Amino acid sequence: MNSVKDYTYDELILSTLGRQLKDRDRVFIGVASPVQMMAVLLAKATHAPNLLYFTILGTINPSPHRLPFSTGDPHLFDCCENAITFPEIFDLANNGLMDVAFLSGVQIDQFGSLNMSVIGEDYDQPKVRLPGGAGGPIMIRSFRRIIAWRPNHSLRNLVNQVPFITSPGWISSAKGTRHGGPDVIVTNLCVFSFDRRDRNIHLKSIHPGADVDIIKEQTRFPFQIPRRIDSTPLPTQEEKEALTNFVDPQRIRKLLLKPPT
């Protein structure tokens, strides 16, 4: 791959998210996920042309002329190949027919459990009422792979143990329970992944500009650090061009992915 030196933050994040996807993956884009949708369109325009993606409106493979801010924008009906409804996407996942979903948590912990519910001790009168976990609690199990995008990597977001588990990660549970959890967590500093065998969290790659010390400083939980740490691969010329010419000519990515200050 001919990666480039002159790339921007938004290109790096979209390229990193997009490369988590494989050709022929069946991917679901949920609520409030325009960044994830851009990453899917980027993957589809580059290394994963046969990827099939479903949005929360039920649209299949929409290719919008102008990217919407909301994944609920009805313009997606106008440019899709086909459509079902979102309950049927969950049904498909239960039957093992869906591969990837993007999920996130306002807080994420070392097990990959996601909190989208409340911050504070008292559930009934919380310090912060969060928006809710959408389909997460079941999707985190019913999809084969979960990708979590967590901007604003900080001690507040990446916690030792979430106070409320909306969607359970790789936690041990009663016998017979199927496990589930994220495969990767992409932040603005690095990529974490969960070991396929022991499901411990480890640092997979570091974005340019960050280093292990910064990441440790900004992360509440312990994580495994491999002997040789990879640097997150830079965007390629092909990816840059796909973003500019095809995925997002209006450059809304600049609004949604502002470089951390």
Add this chain to the structure above:
Amino acid sequence: MSRENKIMSLREMVQNFVPDQSRIYLEGLLVNRLPMAAVHEIIRSKCHQLRIVSAPNGLAVDQLVGAGCVTEVEFYFLGFMTEQGFASMQRFRTAAETGTIRVKESMGYAIVMALRAGAYGIPFIPLPDFRGSDLLSIRTDYREIPSPYNTNDIVITVPALRPDVLLLHAHSADERGNIFLDEPWPNFTLTTAQACQKVLVTVEEIVEPGSLPVHRITIPHFLVDAIALVPYGATPTALNQRYEVHANHIAGYQDAAKTEEGFDKFLEEFILSCFNQRDFVKKIGLPPSWTRTQSSNK
């Protein structure tokens, strides 16, 4: 014999079919076709102690909660993305944080399955195991039981959901109540209508009886109780093929709703002092109308 005619004004619809303490299911998703005119009319009618069951349609819930119409919200995601970033539902948040409303948190698939059970006429429905989520500790009405067919499997049962009222905004209806929702695959809206005891629909246009082709009838008339003609009935959210999101108005609302005072001022200016949706739409300026974009870059 006079023909059946379910058309009435939105005001009559709310007065006749939305008594205080009703449990209301709100249709629409994120910024797509929320029943905003009906929501505004409920606020003008000063309905009280409503119990809301919500798809991810935060804007409608936030305004009903802020106006003091609501005692309980059952939901699984409230908020949506805008040009300014994530729009969090601030009146809902404050009410939930101070305990002035009852919060019934759920997840998308549980609500969907509960509505299916309601539509199918069965008392509860099993979901695949999702133990590990703390939702199971706060939702004591969701039960873990061994599957009767394979006792090694655990299923989670949720009780059927049969809301009193469905509020839906759609494209067209005839006077008998046949509804057309112009979206490619609107079948879950039919399931929802089957689950709800009264189905109230605002529409962009009334068409001649018999003029809706059978394959374009999303909800058949015998499931529908009342129709009101309300052009721009989803504004400031969008309606497929008709109009866009009114982004400026929503941004203004988000700004106002940061404080109770701001919300109250908004409420007075854009809801209480407007006689109806026509008034409201005039005040905010018509939403940009639908422009058919070139459907793809393929």
